[in-house]
Amino acid sequence: MKRAHRKSHLLLWLVLGPVMFATIILAVLNRPAAPVNDALPDALIEEAN
């Protein structure tokens, strides 16, 4: 690989790396909470595990 390429290669990774990890961290922190109810009205219940 030419030197110019090695340099831009490294630079590209120094940009992409933090972007990648930031995305993962933010995505994991923002996972949607399961919309659970404390109790369902008895009339509604039909499918129990």
Next chain:
Amino acid sequence: MSKDDFFIGWAEPPKVDRRFFLGTGLGLMAGTAATAAGVAALQRPVGPGDWNMGEIREWRGIATAEPYGMLRTLDLDGTPRTALLGCQGKCGVSAKIGALAGKPVIVKGSLIQRGPHTMIAVVDGLDWIREDTGGTIGDLAFPSPEPLFEATLNGEILDSKCWFGAMRPSEGKVHKSCASLCIRGGIPPAFYVKDRKDQKALIIMTPGGYGHNKDLLPFVADPVAITGQIQRFGDLFLLDAPVSAINRI
């Protein structure tokens, strides 16, 4: 490294490399199998339900177009059952029921079923519904919705067709685009609720006795809380709530 050890793709690989390749190859295979098993085994339960696409049959009953296309028909044991109606793809059929609403009809399609929930995916073309000239209304007339109670429930808005068994999984973010397309097309939207004991219920959504449509789309598949009135509609439950009563959690 002796001269014989140097790997050149167009030449025969040297002996040392061959042993290494065999080892690496077998190792990679074992890793591949283990990863496949691990990744596959940890998937969330996707729910029951099935669409028996191959079996086209006819149902006799009474049709309605409001709030959605439905057919009230007799179960094998003689009790009235409500089946939702949908097309073969991602669309509702309520607009095509027209003058046949409230009359005895014969509907042709295939059954999508999850527990007590059923949808008839009607056949393409015009002959999916016809008047049942010999039929009587009897017990099959659609009742008026009967108000039960007001409630605020947490859950997820999804499309009834996929949840009944057209797709598995049929909920959550991965299925969001599909659920949006279904609801946009007129498939009855439903509110899927669970509690801490993992008991579940599915409630068909309606604002004031009519069908929801595009107004619901921004909330599909997101965790939301809805305040509204639970109504009994024959063997179905309805959640009567305007879009303004929906809040993202």
Next chain:
Amino acid sequence: MSHDYKAVQWTPFKKRFDLWMLAGIILYLIGFIVVGEVTQPPGESIHPVQAVMRATGTLAFLLLTFILCIGPLARMTDRFKPFLYNRRHLGVTTFLIGLIHAALVMMWYHGFSETNPFVSLFISNPRYESLSGFPFEVLGFGALLIMFLMAATSHDFWNANLGPGVWKALHMGVYVAYALLIAHVALGAIQFEKSPAYVGLLVAGATSVFALHVGTGMMTLRGRDRPETDGWLKVANVTDMEDARAKIVRPAKGEAIAIFRDGDKVSAVSNVCRHQGGPLGEGRIVDGCITCPWHGFQYRMEDGQSPPPFTEKIATYATRIIDGVVYVNPEPNVPGTPQTPSQIGATS
């Protein structure tokens, strides 16, 4: 070495490599679908279309992670160089597996409606402003588009006609595709599945690729300052130069130089192979020719030309040996210029 542009230059090694690759892919897909089926609770089963969708999606991620690790690993150990040799087949195969995944998604989730599937892809989930609600499918579409460009131009025809420089720059787009793929998984499957193992796998993949590339990148950028004697760079003591191998020297200006020893002769050429820019100095002399470690392209030591009928040429450099120490003149000759090798043992 020019050659006719055949679809694939088949060799026994490539055939064996591809057979192993195919076996691995089939093993993964079948293993995933079968285990996914039997591990669901009683009465529940993943729909077959969605099972294939998930099997191909996860496999494409794992394969691209592996492919992107090959390059740096091959710089660190010779053992991995053979993987480089057939990386292209692995890349095109990965694109095809990703394409199957995408085609199933477009058909299954975005099809069967009056809305055009490609319109649906961009509008069905409108929450571009949200993180957890972000339309992650668009990110995967972008990654696949880049991989399509890579796959379409992966052939040596494009390498030769675009020039190795432009080609290499274009193919660095695959790193952007990988970052998009990471975001696609993080904002997609990770928002849905509950097992922390999926997060672990994603982090492990991203960390391996990032650490290996930055690590080797730092490694090769270092060590440039060499003592100069009236413009000549010191290479090494003759006794430290292994037969049929090279030392690499990186002058302050210009490209790296590979200085080879073949018996009692020492010659220097550009370190950059004309084919894909492979590091010639990590290759060796085979049958009197400098042989690139990446794809086996060959050049004569004395003039940097590929032996007939091939026509590639690389720059040669003047060398000299004084008191048992090899020096190289960092000014390159025009590619293909004959340059008399320095003779070990001769007085100069």
